[in-house]
Amino acid sequence: MSLLTKPVSAEHISVHNNRPLIQCNCCLRIEQAQQAVTKSAWLQAANHIGWRHVQSEAFDIDVVCPSCVSDFNNPIRKPIKPIERASI
Numbered sequence: 003m004s005l006l007t008k009p010v011s012a013e014h015i016s017v018h019n020n021r022p023l024i025q026c027n028c029c030l031r032i033e034q035a036q037q038a039v040t041k042s043a044w045l046q047a048a049n050h051i052g053w054r055h056v057q058s059e060a061f062d063i064d065v066v067c068p069s070c071v072s073d074f075n076n077p078i079r080k081p082i083k084p085i086e087r088a089s090i
């Protein structure tokens with residue numbers, strides 16, 4: 003399965019109380035600006051930290067947060083176990 007990632011587009015940014023926000027369509031996590039910034043500045047920041055529009059043959063998801071994007075890229079990633087230490 004090939005995965006295509008593109009920058010998130012401005013239509014997927016909404017604005018509440020002058021503070022733009024973006025919501026992941028996978029885990030539904032919302033990230034909102036802490037202060038009033040322009041929609042385009044927020045969009046640029048979101049794309050900068052890894053928010054993406056993800057497409058494949060099977061699906062097309064408009065807004066995906068950085069952690070979900072990495073899950074898509076590593077579908078068989080195993081959980082990381084803390085190092086077990088024998089107490090002596």
Ligand SMILES: [Zn+2]
Pocket residue numbers: 026027028029030031066067068069070071
């Ligand atoms: Zn997510």
